[in-house]
Amino acid sequence: MKATKVLLGERIRELRRSRGLTQEQFADLIGVEQKHVSRLELGKSFPPIERLEKIAEALQVPLRNIFDFVHLADQEARTASLDEMMKQLNEENQKIAYKVFNCLVRSLQD
Incomplete structure (x- = not known):
């Protein structure tokens, strides 16, 4: 079974791409460097709740939608x-x- 961090990263990548944002643009919106977005999307880091709220706002989705990744699971x-x-x-x-x-x-x- 995929780790939650990996599924979360895949879901954020999916949502970011659906908004037509590059990692660089997305990083600017949430106040981090592009390398942090890359690590997040690869499942190598897990953001604090405050950053998750910024991510949801930048992606224009409710926070709960970020965790809607069952379709990405095994x-x-x-x-x-x-x-x-x-x-x-x-x-x-x-x-x-x-x-x-x-x-x-x-x-x-x-």
Whole structure:
């Protein structure tokens, strides 16, 4: 399973690129040097909460969106995430979710 720092870095890179920002431009927006952005995106450093808030502001996303990186995780992490989502549902809603997911899987296999 990928480390959280690596997933966070990949997510920040994904969001930065979607905004059309270079590492240099992004670094200026959050008040750091470009090398710090590089280290962050490679998962070699983890920013303090104050910097995370600046990152979210610069990327024009809510802070929670920076941590929305399940799609970047490996298969084991995605499976665990699906399992956790199911556990949060009551039994009736689990049955509904299972049927919907089953239909989705079958349609993707066709």
